[in-house]
Structure formats: C-alpha cells, structure tokens
Amino acid sequence: MAFNFFNLNKETKVEPKNDSENNLTESFFNFSTNHNLPKITESNQYDWISYGDNNDYPSYLEDLYSNSPTHQGIVDTKSLIVAGDSYTVDDTLISEEQKLLLNQMLNYIDGKNDIEHFITTIAKDFELYGAMAIEVIWSLDFTKIVKINRISPKYIRSGKFVDGNIEAYFYSRKWTDRKSEKIRIPSFDVNNKEDARQLLYIPLQLIQNEYYGEAQYFATRNWIDLEAQTGIYYRSLLDNGFNPSVIFKFYNKPKTVDAEEIIVKGLKKSFMGVKTNNKMVAVFSNNKETAPDIIPIEVSNIDKQFVIIAGQVSEKILIGHRITTPELFGISIPGQLGSGDFNVKIDAFTKFVIRPNQAVIERLINKLFKLNGLSINFKITPYTLTTNTNTNTNF
Numbered sequence: 380m381a382f383n384f385f386n387l388n389k390e391t392k393v394e395p396k397n398d399s400e401n402n403l404t405e406s407f408f409n410f411s412t413n414h415n416l417p418k419i420t421e422s423n424q425y426d427w428i429s430y431g432d433n434n435d436y437p438s439y440l441e442d443l444y445s446n447s448p449t450h451q452g453i454v455d456t457k458s459l460i461v462a463g464d465s466y467t468v469d470d471t472l473i474s475e476e477q478k479l480l481l482n483q484m485l486n487y488i489d490g491k492n493d494i495e496h497f498i499t500t501i502a503k504d505f506e507l508y509g510a511m512a513i514e515v516i517w518s519l520d521f522t523k524i525v526k527i528n529r530i531s532p533k534y535i536r537s538g539k540f541v542d543g544n545i546e547a548y549f550y551s552r553k554w555t556d557r558k559s560e561k562i563r564i565p566s567f568d569v570n571n572k573e574d575a576r577q578l579l580y581i582p583l584q585l586i587q588n589e590y591y592g593e594a595q596y597f598a599t600r601n602w603i604d605l606e607a608q609t610g611i612y613y614r615s616l617l618d619n620g621f622n623p624s625v626i627f628k629f630y631n632k633p634k635t636v637d638a639e640e641i642i643v644k645g646l647k648k649s650f651m652g653v654k655t656n657n658k659m660v661a662v663f664s665n666n667k668e669t670a671p672d673i674i675p676i677e678v679s680n681i682d683k684q685f686v687i688i689a690g691q692v693s694e695k696i697l698i699g700h701r702i703t704t705p706e707l708f709g710i711s712i713p714g715q716l717g718s719g720d721f722n723v724k725i726d727a728f729t730k731f732v733i734r735p736n737q738a739v740i741e742r743l744i745n746k747l748f749k750l751n752g753l754s755i756n757f758k759i760t761p762y763t764l765t766t767n768t769n770t771n772t773n774f
Contacts, residue, residue: 419588427536427549427561428590434554436591437508437533443600444507446607449693449710450596453700456708458503461736463759466494472754481753489528498740498759500529505583505736508532510592512548513579514564515747521572523751535580537590538563545590548578569750581739595732599699606692703728729761737761 417436420429430436444451468485470478485494501511512535516526536554538547550562564578565571582592596603633639697705703724737759744757 416587417591419590421539426563427538430536430591434536440508440594441533443603443607446610447603447696449606449696450603453696453702453708454503454506457700458499458506460733460762461502461505461740462499463737464762465760466498467758467760469756477753480751481748481755484748484751490526494744497527497529501740502736504529504532505739506594508592509583509594509597511581513581513743515567515577515579517575517577519575521575524747527747530578532592535578537580548580581743595701596696596699599695602692602695602699606696609688609692701728701732
C-alpha cells in the first residue's frame with residue numbers, strides 16, 4: 380500500500396500556461412505583488428517542471444539566506460530547534476534481532492551518517508527551501524529499505540502530473556546548464572517493485588503552485604531581500620565617505636549631442652573616480668527659466684532613515700517567520716525578556732511553528748522504519764529553555 384502522506388494528488392491535469400500571461404507591465408514604478416514569485420513553467424520540450432527564471436529559484440532562496448543576517452539567523456535557529464536535542468525510541472514491541480537492524484539504521488541511515496545528522500539536514504531544508512527530498516533505496520528483493528539518503532531540494536525538479544499523480548522527479552547538479560545530466564527518479568511507491576531507487580518529495584506547503592514546496596517565510600521574501608539591499612546601499616555610502624550624489628545644471632545648452640557627451644565624460648572622469656560609486660546627473664537647458672527643478676535626496680539624516688527602515692524590515696521578517704520570541708534569535712526587544720508573557724509566547728511558538736514540522740519528520744521516520752518491520756515510536760527530544768523565573772519550557 381502507498382502512504383497518502385508521501386503522495387501529491389491532483390484531480391485535473393495542469394495545462395501549460397502562456398508565458399505572456401506572467402509578463403509584468405513595464406513602468407517607472409512597479410508595485411506588483413508578484414515580485415520574485417517563482418515562475419513555474421510546464422513545457423512539452425522537457426519532462427520536468429521548470430522552477431523560477433532560468434530554472435534556478437532555489438539559488439534565489441540561497442541568496443536571501445546568505446545576504447540577510449536576520450533571515451539567516453532565524454533559519455539556522457529554527458532548524459536547530461526543529462531538529463531537537465536528541466531523540467527517543469520506544470522499541471518494546473520489536474524482537475532482539477530487529478533491535479540490531481534498528482540500531483544499524485539509526486547509526487548509519489545513509490551508510491555514513493546517523494539519524495541525528497539526517498534530521499538536522501532535512502530540518503534545515505524544510506526551513507530554507509520549504510521541502511524535503513528523501514531518496515529511498517530498496518533491497519534487491521524489495522523486502523526492506525537498505526538506505527535512506529537526504530538530497531538537497533535545490534537539485535530536484537518535479538515531473539508532470541500523470542493521471543493525477545507525479546510519477547517521477549528529476550535530479551541535476553546544475554539546472555541552469557541545459558547540457559548537464561538529468562537523472563529520472565521514480566516517486567516513492569511501496570507497490571513499485573521495479574525501481575529500487577525512489578524519491579520522496581515532502582513539501583511544507585503548496586499555495587502558489589502545485590509542484591514545489593514553499594517555506595514559511597514565503598510572504599516576507601521581499602523584506603528579506605530589502606535587508607540585503609539595504610546593507611549593500613549603506614556599504615556603498617561608506618565607501619564613498621557618505622558623499623551625496625551630485626547634480627550639475629548647465630544653463631547654456633551645447634549645440635550638439637556630441638558636445639554634451641564630451642562634457643559628461645569629463646565630469647565623470649574628474650568627479651566619480653575609479654573606486655567610488657557616486658552617481659552624477661548632468662542637466663542641460665537653454666536657460667534658467669526652462670531648467671527642471673530636481674531635488675536630490677540628502678544623506679544628512681541617514682542614521683534616522685536607517686533606524687526606521689531596519690526596524691520595519693526586522694518586524695516584517697519576524698512576522699513572516701511567525702516568531703513570537705525574537706530574543707531567542709538574538710534580536711533584542713527591550714523590556715520583554717523575562718516578562719510574564721514570555722512563557723506564553725514560547726508555548727505558542729512551540730505549538731504552532733516548531734511542533735508541526737517536528738511531527739512531519741517523526742511520521743516520516745516512523746513510517747519508513749515500519750516498512751522494515753520495525754514498529755517503533757520515534758520521537759524528537761525537545762530542547763529545554765529555563766527562564767529567569769525558574770520555569771522550564773520544552774520546545
């Protein structure tokens with residue numbers, strides 16, 4: 380029998396979409412809510428579903444993780460909390476011989492690493508990519524599972540729906556290279572007695588598409604991107620000595636375009652320099668009356684701007700990650716640490732954010748082990764947090 384937990388079902392087949400429908404109207408300002416939405420493309424040319432521009436959306440998620448310190452800290456901490464402090468196994472219902480097989484799987488689940496390492500990596504995948512990809516290797520006679528491998532979801536692309544099911548996934552180390560090797564891996568199915576290598580793809584949630592999992596922070600990705608871009612902007616200001624951009628107004632307009640270009644090139648050479656990132660604008664007009672009024676943005680109050688933007692960004696990232704206790708993630712909120720509602724927030728965060736993801740991992744391990752005849756109760760051991768009021772809280 381096949382577990383519905385592992386299968387993605389669909390009642391009707393998705394027809395390929397016209398790419399022109401996803402084109403955004405070009406304008407000076409674009410406030411479309413579709414900014415940075417992954418582009419899901421089904422093509423008759425390929426057996427897999429393209430994921431993002433150039434089929435590389437997971438790399439965009441990795442860029443967010445690498446360039447946003449707040450987001451990175453939250454992802455790292457949440458994944459460690461989900462992975463837990465260890466695990467417990469109730470093996471009272473299995474024989475001594477089965478316990479030997481159990482210990483072997485716990486210590487060498489992928490042939491090299493133990494179950495704790497396995498849980499840590501898939502918990503990180505769940506937080507970062509919004510999905511887990513598990514390769515299951517069957518014995519030659521299909522009587523038991525001999526190896527369980529974690530595969531990074533970045534290397535996996537979904538196959539198309541066939542009769543309401545995804546029958547296969549595809550693996551490649553470099554999806555941006557069309558010439559790279561694409562390996563077909565059949566979807567996990569206990570009734571499949573032909574393919575010893577099968578793949579379990581477990582999405583965290585499916586909202587904007589029907590193929591690829593979406594992380595909990597999906598709605599706040601633009602704010603995460605903004606934090607990264609803000610850092611780049613202020614680094615540029617620092618490199619320039621906090622010098623503002625400059626506008627040059629000429630009230631005697633050159634007679635030819637070539638003459639304008641000579642003046643602009645000369646200004647760039649003398650003003651901008653080789654290593655600076657200063658911006659320069661040259662405005663030519665016939666006289667003062669026809670000259671446009673342009674007001675540059677001053678950087679004299681840059682510290683106030685930074686405080687406002689940084690506060691908004693941090694707040695939105697925390698909301699996107701459903702964080703109720705920012706102090707646990709190294710984000711200080713004056714007056715809240717140790718307050719009477721701290722344990723209440725911990726309980727809410729545990730119940731609605733951490734435990735659901737832990738439960739997915741626990742069910743996965745218990746069901747896979749059960750296929751090997753090991754009826755156990757595998758549980759992740761939660762961390763224990765001691766507040767300054769001597770109250771213990773598990774999560």
